[in-house]
Amino acid sequence: MNQCATSVPNHCPTQARAGVAIDASLNPSMYARMFPELPSFQADEQFLHALGRGGGLCDCGDVDDSPSSLGDTAAGWPIFGQFVAHDITADRSILRSHTQTAELRNARSPQLNLECLYGDGPTGHPFLYRRDDPAKFLLGLDEADLQRNSEGIAIISDPRNDSHMLMSQLHLAMLKAHNAFVDEARLAGVANDRVFEEAARQMRCHYQWIVLNEFLPTLVGRSLADEVLREGPQWFRSSHGAFIPLEFADAAYRYGHSQIRHRYQLNLHSDPIPLFPDLLGFREVPRQRTVDWRLFFDAPGSTSAQRSKKIDGKLVRALIKLPVAVTGECEIEDYHSLAVRDLQRGQGVGLPSGEAVARHIGIAPLNAEQVGLAPMGWRGETPLWYYVLREADVCTGGHRLGPVGGLIVAEVLIALIDADATSFRRSHEEWRPRKRLTELLAP
Template sequence: MDIARDHCLAPARVDAPIFGGRYRLLFDDLPPLTADETALHALGRPGGPCDGADVTDDADSAVAAVWPFFGQFIAHDITADRSPLVDRAATAELRNARAPKADLEGLYGAGPVGMPYLYRSDDPAKLLLAPNGSDLPRNHEGIALVGDPRNDVQLFTSQLAVAFVKLHNRLVDRLRDDGVADEQLFDAARQAATWHYQHVILREFLPGLIGAELTAELLESGPRLFRIDSDPYIPFEFADAAYRYGHAQIRNRYRVNERLGARPLFPDLMGFGPVPPEHAVDWTLQIDVAGHAPAQRSERIDGRLPAPLIALPTQVSGSEPGSDYASLATRDLQRGQAVGLASGEAIADRLGVPALSAEQVGLAQYGWDGETPLWFYILKEADALHEGEQLGPVGGRIVGEVLVGIIDADPASFRSLDPGWMPTLPARRAGAFGLADILVPPV
């Protein structure tokens, strides 16, 4: 999920270089779904079928609240510019050919030599934090010093970046205690942090999102549709439809910590400014941690977005709240049409899975009589087949193939260098290291 770029609409059916990655269609032989603009806007605007303003947080899923934000963190990472120091104009062709990676480049930037302002001057193997330790480092105007400024778009992604900085620094201390030479510390800690992160993506995040069976198939046999070995790209079907599932998971309000009362994501938890210690996220409220009460949950993936996303603040959308373009649902639907995505039914047919019925899609009552925009179809597929707890066969296949494919194609990933590797950091449950052990390290 990527709220940070949602004020931009991509052009129709073109190769679009964005943040160093080339985007194109995965199913480029399928005809695009072309819908009437007025009808499309009617689906996404306030009062339409995507408006979940009347949904209370009592209708939670079983999914902990942190996961859609972790998904957004991954989205920023795999679209990070792979060469921040080179002349962008002169090397556009080279950058467009670079493969997307899940390697925490949004955290590390160009490393201690290329971006020394991200690192501690007294210990350059370690990343820098704000003096209070609860925020990213910032300049005198409050702008975050971070490899990818999109990670400062709202409080939860900003605080995830802080957690991964602490993970890296903890690994530096551990490796130093193990006798690793100073000149090797940074590279060793970066590899270890990246492999723990990739482990969470493949062995915890994906099984929860697309199901254990599909995840196991992809890890065993690899993707069958998405290959980036010789032509690196990110599919529009992923970026502008399937991976926007997380918009439906956002709660109306979040308890950030015990001191800060329940707040909407926008505008209250908007980023791009200093995070005082009293606003630091208590991760035990966002992800289940042994010894603590159950965390808040995400909303179900069901085609409805919460009020803060149906009426985005003008600072995010550039439009007046209540207007069509202040609705993230309208923007998601418009993006799908702009890049020429096929309908959900057409892609289901191509994948050989039964398409949803008109009753399951539920748009007939709104006067919609054609096939379904892919983004909305994927949300309704999750709702109809899994009660909104995980993606269905179309959404799950697209998301799973892309994330596994990206990590498998990275020659530095643990899947490439040491497929049997397991986390070395302590976990609360033996053999079950997960995101909670990064966010709230075991004592």
């Protein structure tokens, strides 16, 4: 089958597909392999560092954003994708050359339930909510920023959502969306002791709908998203409860690192600026850097928002040279590169090569010329994370994920929602949204 086939089904040949049912011994706090039968990829660490460090193939240098380097995806979607990642995964293990995956623990429940937003609710985390109205989130000064402590650190359920200002502003917009649902519930006559619950239900249902019907088709293509929604995941089946596969968390879902632009215009009164160091988080957001989300997401019938960078295997310099405030002090200079961290993380948890996954699901792998590692003298197969990025470039021109990366992401996100008895697809199948993402984030 063609390695870049896009017709339905575009991710597997016509022969029978064998889904991997989740082992009953797994629990939701664990990470495990989606394809445990595949051998782990192995390469010399020097090769991984050479590929990912400044000046390597993953470094796109200081060239400014240009039409040729940009995809057709609105610039806000990779930021939204990061928000989703923080909602379902939180691996706090340190970066190692080799990691005992059985010891890894996910500090998030593998559900798209906005745990990163709500925490333990008004009773468990009262500091997130207003004293005079516990159904609503407490916001910062003039509701232009998150509430912060005396050192400028955001007081939120997940501190990673304060790592840069685009994330903290998106988190703020989601808090405001919940508060708006509280107002709507009261206008509809919902009993006061049920207002928080109803607003949270509406927020979660809208969020899950947006993930499946706006975000996922943009990322993997409408045909693949519709096929997996219709037929269910064929390779990742959550028959014993959900967990996060390492092929997803440490490879395919790190696609967004290649979509980050060199510079962003935050609002109509600002000039474009880089993510780091200009938008570094863990500090107050100045008024002039508040985000107008109309510049990041297309309104229906419009494509006026900024575009993301193409998914092509290259990262902007701001991510190749991460500031110490993000990485902490590093004895190894290369660990300031997010590409090096992604590559080493994938090998450390024993991920298979991209070619191995492609063959396993019936896709013709990319050839050596398409992957492009030959100039480095590399004759082996490809780290899964880098393969997913190169596949996107070869198969879609960098506009969305290719068949291997798209299958992993689509099946996992859909499986997590379908394994959740409280999701709208399980408990409110007839439910339909009243708002798209652009309306949720409206000022």
